[in-house]
Amino acid sequence: MIITITWSGGRAIPTIKAEDLREIGFQIFKAAGVPEDEARLVSDFLVRANLDGHDSHGVIRIPPYVERVLEGKIKVGVKPEIIRETPNSAVIDGRWGFGQVVGVRAMGIAIEKAKENTVGIVTVFNCNHVGRLSDYTVMAAENDMVGVAMANCITRVAPYGGMERMLGTCPISFAFPVGEEIPFIFDMATSICAEGKIRVKLHEGKRLPYKCIVDKEGNLSDDPKDLYEGGAILPFGGEVGYKGFGLGLVVEILGGILSGTGCSCSEGFRGGNGLFLEAINIQSFMDINRFKSEIDDMIRRVRNSKPRPGFKRVMTPGEVEYINRMERLKKGIHIPEKTWEELVKTAEKFNLDIEGFIKH
């Protein structure tokens, strides 16, 4: 049952409950030959991105993921392999499994190591798109640990002062356990924005909110088309964009070089996401309850501080996502028409009628 019908350009756009959307993703992946546990995991992660308001990382990815499964670029049912290991570290060959499957396995190993030995660092190569890094750092936070994650990826970003694509959007995420407060989850691209956000504007036929790309001549632009016609995304930082650029290179080194993936501008770059995942056991440094009460206190003080003219209030990292999640869990997830059509088309390849999975 499609619960809410809104209108855009005179046509219906469905709003769907999270559990139904999860089932739709699961059934499509299963039909494409993905083992049930992997299908469930990947679908859950994509829907979580929609819930959090990051539609660019949500079910919009199902059609290209299915395509990659059918092409054999995403290998299903393979077991990631540890190729180098110490009590505090591991290097993992993801064997081109689903990025989410490999990422969860790798962060799980980091957490196990941190439980025993304070810190676990796991790097990963031969790994498909992992989605949002916060999906992995929250695993550490849920285990009363600090979670750190970085990922390099195909070049789309120009250096500060440059115009060629020399580095990936290279996200970084940190998550921390909290007491009673909204989870502190930080996840950012080191470019001004993720490529997915620009693609969304392209699909919507809209301009970008500010000049966050350069065209193929190196001129600043807010036209999303320019990115796909030989342009590049800028590193974040505004006047001090060398900071976002520097952080991006740090991610290329830790996620790319240290994992064996190679940095994205190198000839040896293996493709996909090169990962750096770390879990730090807080209990080795201080009482975990004291940590949680101090982070709660910090979050409250910052959130209650005075906004400046033009802003309604101060928000802490992870708060927008939390608010979206609460609302979308209740009201359902709004799926743009184009995304819905592509889901329907993908499902039809396997003779699936996805509207039949809408129960709520």
Added chain:
Amino acid sequence: MIITITWSGGRAIPTIKAEDLREIGFQIFKAAGVPEDEARLVSDFLVRANLDGHDSHGVIRIPPYVERVLEGKIKVGVKPEIIRETPNSAVIDGRWGFGQVVGVRAMGIAIEKAKENTVGIVTVFNCNHVGRLSDYTVMAAENDMVGVAMANCITRVAPYGGMERMLGTCPISFAFPVGEEIPFIFDMATSICAEGKIRVKLHEGKRLPYKCIVDKEGNLSDDPKDLYEGGAILPFGGEVGYKGFGLGLVVEILGGILSGTGCSCSEGFRGGNGLFLEAINIQSFMDINRFKSEIDDMIRRVRNSKPRPGFKRVMTPGEVEYINRMERLKKGIHIPEKTWEELVKTAEKFNLDIEGFIKH
């Protein structure tokens, strides 16, 4: 001998060789009662900042440091104490020694742990101003390790969308070993700029290059005075300043809470710098020579990529500092008149004639 005389407002400003400047700092600190090893270390670090072009962190700090020594706020000759330890971690009470002395000792412990056990993380509380974080991360890089450092500090920065001082400038640094290339050293404040850079403009009577602060009413401003009259520095990021803000909070948590220093906006904040220092042994992940050749290759590709209109060329993190260092090692360090006068005045307290230490 003052080698070069340049003119500013009709008055002489000396340019001094690094070795003489180091001797001047050493002699002043020694005269103030600082043990020779500490006096040497602190003076060396300050002059290194001048060599690298970061005058805000250089010998300009000698007079306030001396003042703090005389007031007993910087305690000389104390030994930092490990209060909690595992094979991979330590929490250190710096006992209010010189930040540089405590920082070197703490990073030394992190490196020793990483040599044995892949990763060493050391947090520090009761620690005075440590200067530039890159001084500690390069220690790890010189040992073929990844160096990571974060420091929280007194509140001077507004949250994204806020106007109250709720977090410190909260720097982060990463350093990596390289083969034949210019060292890759990344060191940034998570605010638009360090407070020292704004103070320099205030002393020069100049405007800031762009609106990087808010005044006490929350309006954007480029007048350095506004910071010292109830204003705050903005987090870095431009349109996406929530990224710089989020990173700043990460530093408050890792440098502040995890060290026992407390985050800077809390009532329990101990003051000084709360440190998070980490060394990661690359050899546990891959052959160190392969790492170095890959990072060299990345640095070269990025540096040789095409600049965009308005830029001469692309530079990698640490390159500006390297160029400054090479030039200033040869030509000497240019000391602004006001800084020189304050050094002379400080030295006179101990009947020292610092011009007598200028030998080159």
